[in-house]
Amino acid sequence: MLSSIRYFSQSSIHRFPRLSRNVASRIPTFRERVAAAKPFKQFKASIPQPSIRNQILFTLCASSALFVYAANQTNQDTYLWLVVARERGKALFRIQPSNSDLHTLKKNKLVKDAQAAYDNLMTRLQSWPLRLRHDASWLYVQIAQPILNANEGKRVAWGLVGLSSVTWLLWKWPRAMPFMRKSFCHNPLSGRSYTLLTSMFSHQSFMHLAFNSLALSACGSTVVLYLAQPEGRGLWKGGLPEADTSWHVLAFFVSAGLFASLVSHTANAKWVFPRVIKASTAASTAPRTTATLVADTKAASRKVASVIRPSLGISGAVYAGMVLTALAYPQAVANLVFLPIFPIPIQWAVGACVAFDIYGLIRGLQFFDHYAHLGGALFGALYYLYGREGWDWLRVFLMVLDGHIKPQNLKKDEPKP
Known part of the structure; x- marks a missing residue:
């Protein structure tokens, strides 16, 4: 060892003095290394939980904008047909035209x-x-x-069926499949919000489209009867004039579908996702190293993707229409598609559907989106309790803004065309 030192002369030691000090100063101490070390990433933090804030904001904004637009269009159509009716009043009407008169004029x-x-x-x-x-x-x-021959509700339902048929045809085009999976399926894990709306009109299976179309058409015929402004209902004497109910029906069905999709998204993000992650954490007994973290994360991701799957279809709006019909017309009967000769009370039929979805949630069935079905049923029940009053209030509020009525005496004023 002593002989090896002889190879380094005194001049060679002083040849790079600054480099030696810099190299020594850049070597961190053990304490500095420990302080600079990052904490070990937890398993749950490696798979972020889906958010619900943006989806809630999107649903509220889209539904509010749709109802405001629908109420404004209903008011504008009513003003127009009130003018037409009053121009023909001397020949056709001896009193103020009723809502049925306005509907007759528009149908003619x-x-x-x-x-x-x-x-x-x-x-x-x-x-x-x-x-x-x-x-x-x-x-x-x-x-x-x-x-x-169809009423306004059925015509609106047929329009939604036509839009859904177009998206079904796009599903059959192979080149459009990546776009359809991304933009016309709502995946709670994707973080997208607009698919809450687009997935409503998306049906990949023909049978799915056929059953939803038949049910939506049947619901449209009855929903419009309940939503139509009857004589004497309103915020002033004589009732609120209404020449067209189709905008109200459209806002109801689309908002119901949005609400059902939001319920499904929220349930998957706040209930299903934590349960799957918790089960994956409990199932893993290996010590937490980088390799086991990566392996457990991949396994948990596959498990989450298999449980939380993309959803599509207008079934949520159909459930809202069925529940609204069952509550508004409890004496009505329903005919099953495959057993048309056995009519059953509509409340029994709707109750059986809701019970099946509750059973599906308990048993963990994944063939249907049970959360969306129950969300649509909840929307229909809430709209039966508060929907028509809220719609009347919104129309009157827009009439006050337009200057067609005076807010201080709503019971006596009539809308001015």
Whole structure:
């Protein structure tokens, strides 16, 4: 060892004095290393819990904007048809036109527009062979006549069914599959909010689309009867005039679907997700090292993805319509699609559906989105209790803002067209 020192002369030691001091100063002490060490990452922190704040804000803002727009459009249509009715008042009405009179005038206008469209179509097809013109005329009548015969609620339901049919066709296009999975399925783990709305009109299976379409059409026919403004109901004498209920029905169904999706999202984020993480933590007995943390995180992520799956469909809105119908018309009956000869009371049918969803939650069934179904049922019950009064208040509030009525004497004033 002593002989090895002879290879270093005194001059070589003083040749790099500053470098030696810098190197020595950059070597941290043991205490500094311990202080700079980061705490070990916990297992639960490695998988972030889904948020619900943005989804709640999106649902509140979208539903509020939709109801305000629907109420404003209803008021504008009512003003328009009040003007038409009063212009014809001397010949048709000897008193103030009622809501049924306004609905009749609007339906007559719809029939005239359909007849004008038919005449225009036949004029354009004059150069076609007689057989083709006859087929075109028959097809037009087959499409237009059911629309004219249906009430406003069923027409709104058919519009939603048509939109859902378009998204179903997009699911069958292979090139659109990545876009559809991202934008038309609501996954609580994705953090997206707008899919609460787009997933309502998305159906990947034809049977799913068919059952929801039949149920939505049936609910639309009855929901509009309850939501329509009856004579004498309102914040002033004579009731609140209303020429069109379709905007109210549209706001009801879309808001019900949004609320049902939000309930499903919240339940998965605040109830299902912590249970899965807790079970994964309890199942892992290996010591916490970086390797075991990575392995446990991957296993827990796969477990969460298998339990919390993307949801789609308009079933939440259907449940809201069914519950509202059962509460408003308890004497009504329901016919099952596969057993049409056995009508059962609608309250029994709706109660059985709700009981099945509760059983599905208890048993952990995952074929249906039971949280969304129960959320839609809750929305229908709440709307039965408070919906029509809130709708009347919103319409009157917008009328006051527009200057059509005076707020100090609502019971005596009538809307000015």
